[in-house]
Amino acid sequence: AQSVAQPEDQVNVAEGNPLTVKCTYSVSGNPYLFWYVQYPNRGLQFLLKYITGDNLVKGSYGFEAEFNKSQTSFHLKKPSALVSDSALYFCAVTLGTDKLIFGTGTRLQVFP
Amino acid sequence: DAGITQSPRHKVTETGTPVTLRCHQTENHRYMYWYRQDPGHGLRLIHYSYGVKDTDKGEVSDGYSVSRSKTEDFLLTLESATSSQTSVYFCAISEPYQETQYFGPGTRLLVL
Numbered sequence: 001a002q003s004v005a006q007p008e009d010q011v012n013v014a015e016g017n018p019l020t021v022k023c024t025y026s027v028s029g030n031p032y033l034f035w036y037v038q039y040p041n042r043g044l045q046f047l048l049k050y051i052t053g054d055n056l057v058k059g060s061y062g063f064e065a066e067f068n069k070s071q072t073s074f075h076l077k078k079p080s081a082l083v084s085d086s087a088l089y090f091c092a093v094t095l096g097t098d099k100l101i102f103g104t105g106t107r108l109q110v111f112p
Numbered sequence: 113d114a115g116i117t118q119s120p121r122h123k124v125t126e127t128g129t130p131v132t133l134r135c136h137q138t139e140n141h142r143y144m145y146w147y148r149q150d151p152g153h154g155l156r157l158i159h160y161s162y163g164v165k166d167t168d169k170g171e172v173s174d175g176y177s178v179s180r181s182k183t184e185d186f187l188l189t190l191e192s193a194t195s196s197q198t199s200v201y202f203c204a205i206s207e208p209y210q211e212t213q214y215f216g217p218g219t220r221l222l223v224l
């Protein structure tokens with residue numbers, strides 16, 4: 001069965017420092033991987049996705065993620081965090097069936 | 113929120129009463145989805161639709177039914193609400209072979 005793990009419930013980082021939000025997946029095939037962000041009382045917003053090709057994917061708001069097939073990971077990164085990046089982040093996977101499997105979410109807190 | 117509205121945005125109801133949530137899109141996307149979001153579970157798929165009158169069950173479909181009589185509307189019905197259905201419900205849309213799903217603002221449902 002497909003699954004996604006986000007091992008950290010919360011990540012704290014100081015503004016200006018680099019941030020990483022971790023995601024690992026388990027699928028029996030070639031995954032399509034996604035990151036979404038949720039701001040308070042809002043729906044999920046698409047950040048970026050990996051389908052095929054270059055392992056480093058760039059997305060919205062300066063975020064990027066690196067697909068690592070050997071480690072089955074798709075960690076979200078940003079070189080310099082902003083206070084406004086504070087939100088709930090979800091990793092998701094699909095095998096191209098259009099049915100997304102989500103991780104449990106990681107709350108990112110960026111301190112001034 | 114990508115031309116997706118959900119109504120109502122908030123609802124309080126009593127155990128045993130029927131509840132219908134509406135998702136309306138103006139994007140003319142073929143695929144539509146209903147998810148529920150609960151702490152510690154991320155988002156879980158309830159039902160989905162690949163077109164008018166073409167619906168199927170997701171991971172957590174027990175106690176829920178759906179209908180789609182028009183491309184733009186996808187209704188989620190709780191036939192007899194239970195306290196375990198207290199949650200935040202999100203609708204999403206996508207196009208075939210586009211993978212990326214776009215989410216509505218959510219409906220917060222409290223079942224007393």
